[in-house]
Amino acid sequence: MKVTFPHMGSTLVYRKLVEMLGHEAITPPKPSQRTIDLGVKYSPEFACFPMKVIMGSYVEALEKGAEVILTSGGHGPCRAGFYGEMHKRILNNLGYEVDVWVFDSIKRDYKNFMNIVKKLKGDNSWLRLWTILKLLYQVTKDVDGFEMQLQTKRAYETKKGDCTRAWDKIQHIYNSVQDEKGLKEARQQCQNLIDEIPVMIIPEDQKIRIGIVGEIYVVMESAANMKMEETLGSLGCEVRRSHYISEWIEHNMIPKAFSKSHEEEILKKGEKYIEIKIGGHAKETMGNIVDFHEQGFDGIIHLMPFGCLPELVSQSIMPKLMDDLDIPVLTIALDEQTGTSNNLTRIEAFLDLIRNKKRNRLSKVS
Amino acid sequence: MRVGIPRGLLYQYYYPFWKTFFEELKVEIIVSSPTTKEIVNKGIEFSVPEICVPMKVYTGHVEQIIDKVDYVFIPRMVSISDKEYFCPKFMGLPDMIKYTVPGALNKILSPKIKSDSDSIANPKFYGELKSRLGISTWDLHRALKKADKAWNNFRALSKKGYILTDALDIFEGKKVPSKEPTFKDGEVTIGILGYVYDIYDPFISMDITDKLKELNVNVLTFEMLEDQAIKDSIKFMHKKLFWTFSNKLLGAGYHFYQNPKVDGIIQVTAFNCGPDSMIGKMLELESNHFEKPFMTVRIDEHTGESHLQTRVEAFIDMIRRKKMAGGVSRESNLSPYGLNTSI
Ligand code: SF4
Ligand code: SF4
Numbered sequence: 001m002k003v004t005f006p007h008m009g010s011t012l013v014y015r016k017l018v019e020m021l022g023h024e025a026i027t028p029p030k031p032s033q034r035t036i037d038l039g040v041k042y043s044p045e046f047a048c049f050p051m052k053v054i055m056g057s058y059v060e061a062l063e064k065g066a067e068v069i070l071t072s073g074g075h076g077p078c079r080a081g082f083y084g085e086m087h088k089r090i091l092n093n094l095g096y097e098v099d100v101w102v103f104d105s106i107k108r109d110y111k112n113f114m115n116i117v118k119k120l121k122g123d124n125s126w127l128r129l130w131t132i133l134k135l136l137y138q139v140t141k142d143v144d145g146f147e148m149q150l151q152t153k154r155a156y157e158t159k160k161g162d163c164t165r166a167w168d169k170i171q172h173i174y175n176s177v178q179d180e181k182g183l184k185e186a187r188q189q190c191q192n193l194i195d196e197i198p199v200m201i202i203p204e205d206q207k208i209r210i211g212i213v214g215e216i217y218v219v220m221e222s223a224a225n226m227k228m229e230e231t232l233g234s235l236g237c238e239v240r241r242s243h244y245i246s247e248w249i250e251h252n253m254i255p256k257a258f259s260k261s262h263e264e265e266i267l268k269k270g271e272k273y274i275e276i277k278i279g280g281h282a283k284e285t286m287g288n289i290v291d292f293h294e295q296g297f298d299g300i301i302h303l304m305p306f307g308c309l310p311e312l313v314s315q316s317i318m319p320k321l322m323d324d325l326d327i328p329v330l331t332i333a334l335d336e337q338t339g340t341s342n343n344l345t346r347i348e349a350f351l352d353l354i355r356n357k358k359r360n361r362l363s364k365v366s
Numbered sequence: 367m368r369v370g371i372p373r374g375l376l377y378q379y380y381y382p383f384w385k386t387f388f389e390e391l392k393v394e395i396i397v398s399s400p401t402t403k404e405i406v407n408k409g410i411e412f413s414v415p416e417i418c419v420p421m422k423v424y425t426g427h428v429e430q431i432i433d434k435v436d437y438v439f440i441p442r443m444v445s446i447s448d449k450e451y452f453c454p455k456f457m458g459l460p461d462m463i464k465y466t467v468p469g470a471l472n473k474i475l476s477p478k479i480k481s482d483s484d485s486i487a488n489p490k491f492y493g494e495l496k497s498r499l500g501i502s503t504w505d506l507h508r509a510l511k512k513a514d515k516a517w518n519n520f521r522a523l524s525k526k527g528y529i530l531t532d533a534l535d536i537f538e539g540k541k542v543p544s545k546e547p548t549f550k551d552g553e554v555t556i557g558i559l560g561y562v563y564d565i566y567d568p569f570i571s572m573d574i575t576d577k578l579k580e581l582n583v584n585v586l587t588f589e590m591l592e593d594q595a596i597k598d599s600i601k602f603m604h605k606k607l608f609w610t611f612s613n614k615l616l617g618a619g620y621h622f623y624q625n626p627k628v629d630g631i632i633q634v635t636a637f638n639c640g641p642d643s644m645i646g647k648m649l650e651l652e653s654n655h656f657e658k659p660f661m662t663v664r665i666d667e668h669t670g671e672s673h674l675q676t677r678v679e680a681f682i683d684m685i686r687r688k689k690m691a692g693g694v695s696r697e698s699n700l701s702p703y704g705l706n707t708s709i
Contacts, residue, residue, distance in 0.1 A: 044644075046644060220676070276457060312416060
């Protein structure tokens with residue numbers, strides 16, 4: 001079976017899962033202008049931006065011969081819940097004989113989840129499946145850890161692009177991990193790679209730390225957010241995101257009894273501002289900002305697809321939260337018409353503001 | 367003790383419930399005035415620009431009464447149907463208002479409504495009111511029962527065919543029920559599709575139902591239909607929308623298409639309404655199939671009245687001409703279907 005999946009940041013886990021179970025993985029290319037154009041062309045105009053980009057990715061993967069699309073369902077009750085269905089219909093209309101398998105959270109729809117697992121599992125033994133899942137979970141944990149190191153280092157790299165190159169290599173190295181032994185070697189190799197990157201030494205009080213929060217797709221996929229992490233890195237900021245794949249797995253795939261996920265803590269922190277889950281990631285957005293603030297971050301970039309229903313609620317409450325926590329937040333709405341240059345100016349101004357604020361605070365103390 | 371009720375969003379649908387409820391509890395209520403320019407401007411001032419107009423209008427209503435009351439009643443509408451929800455903006459409404467309207471922070475009463483039907487009378491939703499309003503469990507139960515009854519009577523008026531504004535007037539005793547609920551002699555019948563807060567807000571839809579009456583048109587809306595009929599007409603859909611009122615509109619839309627008495631459909635929607643854009647598209651695509659004209663009127667705070675008037679008149683004219691020419695279906699080469707331009 002030729003299986004494809006959405007491109008959301010990294011495709012490593014999906015690809016490995018598919019390949020290790022003996023299927024052929026058709027990895028969609030990193031979304032480009034062509035992807036977005038295709039997506040816009042074939043999606044209804046009202047669809048949310050993430051849905052359009054993903055649509056484009058699917059078309060590109062189908063051009064490469066994919067037969068099955070493996071994806072995860074929406075988060076809470078929002079438009080995303082229909083994406084699987086809508087994508088399938090549109091693609092079938094375009095003449096592609098494609099099946100769409102939607103992984104909804106195991107906690108929400110156990111039967112459907114197990115159905116897909118069985119289809120994917122094929123002739124593999126349950127033990128083999130378990131070993132693969134365990135390994136992949138380790139892989140995501142490792143890779144997320146390395147990504148964070150790079151998100152810090154990128155701010156200080158002496159040669160521009162080193163960290164991004166290392167990141168590509170790391171994904172490549174992990175792509176060929178087949179077992180525990182390989183995992184250990186990869187871990188060592190990647191750590192060395194990172195340690196070798198030369199960096200400038202910046203005094204602690206001049207470091208800027210930015211948290212990126214918001215709707216999951218535009219936070220995770222750099223092609224949809226004007227390469228926000230790299231941009232901030234090149235402007236000298238350390239970066240963390242609100243979403244990492246390993247955390248998503250912990251929250252959605254591992255039964256509650258075994259773990260109190262990071263995401264639950266985040267939700268708790270968001271409760272003061274948005275009491276209940278309202279769909280999408282609005283409540284998480286609030287919780288993540290509180291969390292970043294507690295960790296001492298200097299500012300927040302809040303990314304949302306244009307017109308995103310739940311994020312409009314978080315955007316509404318943002319001024320109050322900024323006031324309460326005294327943390328600067330810049331909200332950026334993204335869609336296919338987003339102009340990079342205009343937003344770059346906004347980001348630079350935002351960083352100036354943060355630097356000034358920091359300087360003032362320091363001079364007050366001394 | 368005074369409780370404020372903003373005249374926006376679900377006011378038109380649940381006011382008889384809320385009013386009876388608070389009256390039974392001997393709580394004085396203050397309802398904001400019908401929407402005015404000032405209310406809208408205040409709403410704009412305290413909202414993010416991209417949010418839909420009904421939310422802006424509602425914000426303005428809260429602002430108008432916030433200083434005059436001890437509490438504002440903003441129930442958190444989560445669900446009134448199994449496995450369905452409200453639009454995310456509704457679910458986050460009390461939070462939004464709390465943090466955006468000056469003075470609202472500690473004044474919001476927001477019982478969480480998580481019902482499996484349109485009835486919102488289950489006492490377990492209203493626990494928080496007991497301590498804040500100082501009422502006993504027994505009082506609460508009694509008031510809810512009464513409120514539910516009043517609300518059911520009111521809903522029955524709609525189902526008889528009264529336009530919602532008339533039904534509210536009858537409920538308030540401002541009007542006596544007439545023999546014939548609505549105007550039924552029009553030459554043309556139009557199904558209007560839209561949320562109650564769009565259709566019946568004099569500012570948002572500029573009294574579109576009155577305009578249609580003046581044009582000698584009969585009007586049908588979703589709240590006049592039986593819930594079951596609405597559900598049945600979208601039974602065929604594999605996966606329904608997540609949002610209850612949007613599903614009601616979608617169901618009503620299909621019902622209008624299938625109902626031979628209905629000559630055309632006008633969707634009234636707010637700019638930037640995510641759910642409506644989905645419904646609009648689906649129904650627009652069906653317009654050809656059912657050979658019935660469908661028009662979308664999109665409204666925001668800058669929409670001019672004359673524009674709306676012109677568009678509605680042109681649409682009705684077109685339908686009238688078709689009818690005189692002997693039925694819509696025979697003139698299919700002059701395709702009027704799926705008009706979907708915004709004003
Ligand atoms: S959360 Fe936002 S982007 Fe996602 S489906 Fe809802 S409106 Fe669209
Ligand atoms: S359903 Fe549409 S009009 Fe109503 S609150 Fe949501 S976005 Fe606004």
